[in-house]
Amino acid sequence: MRLTKLENDVVGSVFLTNSQIKRHNQEIRRWDLHGEVGLLFLNILLKISSLRSHSAKNRYYFPAAAGYHFRDVKNRVNFDIIMIMPEDSLLKFEIPEVIYGLGALSQIGKCCRRLGGERILLVTDPGLIAAGWVDESIKYLAQEDLQYVIYDNVVTNPRDFQVEQGLELYRQKNCDVIAAVGGGSPIDTAKGIGILTSNHGRIHEYEGANLVTQPIPPLVCAPTTAGTGADVSQFAVITNKRANLKMAILSRAITPDITLADPLLLKTKSPELIATTGMDTLSHAIEAYVSSLSWPLTDPHAIHAIELVGKHLVNAAQTKDMDALEGMSIACLEAGMAFSNAILGAVHALAHPLGGLYDIHHGLANSLLLPVVVRQNMEHALPKFAGIARALGAETRGKSIEAVAQQVPGQLQDLIAKLGLPTRLSQVGVDEADIPHLAQMAEEDICMLTNPHCYMKAEIESMYHEVL
Numbered sequence: 001m002r003l004t005k006l007e008n009d010v011v012g013s014v015f016l017t018n019s020q021i022k023r024h025n026q027e028i029r030r031w032d033l034h035g036e037v038g039l040l041f042l043n044i045l046l047k048i049s050s051l052r053s054h055s056a057k058n059r060y061y062f063p064a065a066a067g068y069h070f071r072d073v074k075n076r077v078n079f080d081i082i083m084i085m086p087e088d089s090l091l092k093f094e095i096p097e098v099i100y101g102l103g104a105l106s107q108i109g110k111c112c113r114r115l116g117g118e119r120i121l122l123v124t125d126p127g128l129i130a131a132g133w134v135d136e137s138i139k140y141l142a143q144e145d146l147q148y149v150i151y152d153n154v155v156t157n158p159r160d161f162q163v164e165q166g167l168e169l170y171r172q173k174n175c176d177v178i179a180a181v182g183g184g185s186p187i188d189t190a191k192g193i194g195i196l197t198s199n200h201g202r203i204h205e206y207e208g209a210n211l212v213t214q215p216i217p218p219l220v221c222a223p224t225t226a227g228t229g230a231d232v233s234q235f236a237v238i239t240n241k242r243a244n245l246k247m248a249i250l251s252r253a254i255t256p257d258i259t260l261a262d263p264l265l266l267k268t269k270s271p272e273l274i275a276t277t278g279m280d281t282l283s284h285a286i287e288a289y290v291s292s293l294s295w296p297l298t299d300p301h302a303i304h305a306i307e308l309v310g311k312h313l314v315n316a317a318q319t320k321d322m323d324a325l326e327g328m329s330i331a332c333l334e335a336g337m338a339f340s341n342a343i344l345g346a347v348h349a350l351a352h353p354l355g356g357l358y359d360i361h362h363g364l365a366n367s368l369l370l371p372v373v374v375r376q377n378m379e380h381a382l383p384k385f386a387g388i389a390r391a392l393g394a395e396t397r398g399k400s401i402e403a404v405a406q407q408v409p410g411q412l413q414d415l416i417a418k419l420g421l422p423t424r425l426s427q428v429g430v431d432e433a434d435i436p437h438l439a440q441m442a443e444e445d446i447c448m449l450t451n452p453h454c455y456m457k458a459e460i461e462s463m464y465h466e467v468l
């Protein structure tokens with residue numbers, strides 16, 4: 001049986017199998033325990049663990065010293081308890097080199113050259129070509145005497161076959177560096193192409209954590225939305241077209257080498273796109289802040305990103321004021337740094353199936369689900385939600401932590417109303433009959449593992465129903 005434990009070690013977040021745990025020299029004990037005795041023992045273990053605990057289905061995750069397998073004979077249930085050795089609890093903070101500021105795109109040629117490039121695969125989409133940013137990028141590549149080829153058949157929620165098309169072009173033209181100019185879709189496609197270039201096989205084989213073992217070619221990103229954080233993260237999400245399923249790939253091997261965060265690129269975006277990608281940024285920041293893997297290097301970035309979104313998002317979407325766009329650009333960077341290293345939570349776990357099944361824009365899917373998930377998560381991370389309320393401008397004087405925290409869902413609803421975004425799943429075509437299937441996929445999504453509470457299928461179904 002595959003044990004899906006999310007470990008946070010010096011190498012990165014990984015899934016471990018039984019054999020891998022043995023390789024880690026951890027002790028595996030097998031005990032057959034009857035019903036309540038087994039559960040009682042489990043509860044004692046969870047209580048004595050002073051560190052964070054986590055559960056999903058019948059798997060329990062918490063840092064301690066060994067791995068256990070329980071079989072609850074009476075209820076015919078298996079429990080897998082995997083504990084992280086103390087030395088594996090070392091933490092890392094992985095980010096690319098960041099070049100920030102108005103006009104940062106002008107560095108794209110120099111950066112590709114600096115990374116050893118001669119022939120560049122430029123991954124983008126038709127919208128970016130129409131906006132003139134690809135011509136601008138080509139000018140900078142030419143200034144460095146770089147050859148280039150463009151792959152632009154990329155759509156929202158990028159598909160597996162698009163990764164394969166891009167790979168074909170990379171190989172045909174004998175490229176040596178990948179540059180991505182665009183939002184999360186071109187950047188994730190570029191990461192997918194990079195994975196297959198050096199790891200071979202099909203992209204489906206790399207779904208999960210740390211399954212990308214070989215370094216990808218140098219990757220330079222110029223993000224054009226203040227949303228996905230794909231330019232700083234070790235995540236890529238690619239749609240399995242045949243199964244209508246979003247595959248989350250998590251590996252430090254796919255963290256870009258350089259990101260060129262240029263707020264000028266946000267100027268050509270529509271108000272709707274600024275709003276939805278901004279809500280994606282807010283979801284990243286909130287989920288990273290309350291994640292069970294959050295830590296002192298991720299928290300300050302997450303909370304500052306929340307503050308910046310509260311201050312700038314409405315203005316950025318409505319007026320494209322440059323100060324507001326700069327604020328959102330920094331918010332996106334910081335939220336990306338935080339979530340790439342603390343991972344995400346139930347908002348993304350529930351949003352991914354909506355993208356896979358209905359092709360709903362990722363930021364919009366998060367926006368629809370954020371208030372309901374926050375309401376459910378509230379009791380599991382109360383002090384952190386009080387911090388979020390403060391960052392979003394809540395009045396805190398004379399109020400208890402609980403009273404402060406309880407303001408967050410209302411603050412989010414106010415923000416979404418000001419942005420004019422839909423608030424019901426039925427408005428974007430979600431069919432009630434699909435909810436059991438959506439909930440099944442959400443329960444198994446990798447992002448659920450780091451939510452402050454792991455929800456079972458029935459609880460997830462009721463969250464979808466609440467927002468239907």
Ligand SMILES: [Fe+2]
Pocket residue numbers: 228280283284348362366
């Ligand atoms: Fe996201």
